[in-house]
Amino acid sequence: MTEALTIRSLTTITELEDVRALESRVWGEEEATPVHQTLTAVKNGGLVLGAFLHEKLIGFQYSFPGFDGTCVYLCSHILAVDPAYRSMGIGAKLKYAQRQESKKKGYSYISWTYDPLESANGYLNIGKLGAVCSTYIENCYGDMNDPLNADLPSDRFVVEWASTEDTKRAQPLHTPDQMMEASLTQWTLTDQGVPSVTGIDERWLNRDVVSVAIPAAFQQMKEVSPSLALDWRMRTRRVFQTCFAKGFQVTGFMKHPEGSTPVHFYILTKKEVQK
Structure with missing residues (x-):
């Protein structure tokens, strides 16, 4: 089915309204990013990528510029896939497309956060993509009420992923x-x-x-x-x-x-x- 998948940059108000609607289905209406924010980001070095299956939006990725005191990087803020289309590798495809666009825009690396106890995210971010992490933030976003985060501190890994393609690391523990x-x-x-x-x-x-x-x-x-x-x-x-x-x-x-x-x-x- 994913052979028909296409990924492209989204820049219009209509497209970004569709993104907000999908985000609302995944994270809840209260947590959805306003269109005026995503629109401003894409006009100022940011990026919203949409994954489409037969012209239906089934996933997206939203990122904006960041600065670490030395260089400008791409801050990857949200990635969401329609629940009906998960476990199909769409998240990984969005990330690789993001890396290509990041390189075109001249960013040296991409950074994002995720819950280290979510094994599916760990497998994607660290195991498949090859990002690395040496930063842990306690209760990063404060109390969150969405279904995935409610009732626990929102602790997060901060990962870094080079914009240039790298070789897969050999793992020192094999069994x-x-x-x-x-x-x-x-x-x-x-x-x-x-x-x-x-x-x-x-x-x-x-x-x-x-x-x-x-x-x-x-x-x-x-x-x-x-x-x-x-x-x-x-x-x-x-x-x-x-x-x-x-x-x-x-x-x-x-x-x-x-x-x-x-x-x-x-x-x-x-x-x-x-x-």
Whole structure:
């Protein structure tokens, strides 16, 4: 079906109204970005890309210029796909199209935030696209009331993705046993069939490579046990902040090959020291 998919830049008020309508269906009417904001962004170096299937808008990506004190980059703010068309690789196609447009506009890199406990986003952003992360923000957006974020601190990874194409990184941990052994987060299954953190094993912090287990299905966990979801949030917050302070960065994401396994893994490696 995706052979008929087309992606193009959107610049008109009518097109951006369609984007707002799709965003409302995904995130809720109250959270949808006003058209005057997206219109202003695209007129001033920003970008809105739409994914169309037989001329129907089924996904979009919205970004605007940012500045880190040294260079101008593209701040990727929202990516959404119609729920009826998810798990078809449309998000990845939008990101690659974004990278092409970013390069044309002269941006050196693209940056965005996402919830580190959302494994599908981790797999896309880190595992497939090859973005890296060494910044963790506590409660980044404050209290959020949409279905995906309600009742938990809105903690976020800040990732960076070079605008120029790069080669895929070799991952230093290859097997589930290796990832499990090197995991800073230790866990067990509850009677409800969801993973529960049993402890943090910091012995591995003197190594150059570590892994961090996270729930494979965080939203389902929230429905089964909000308290366990909050515990994962607070425990992994500490783990990632500790790792980043010690010079690690997130460079890989690996799904456990056994589909029934309730965790997946981030891979963190020590940054190379510049001489």
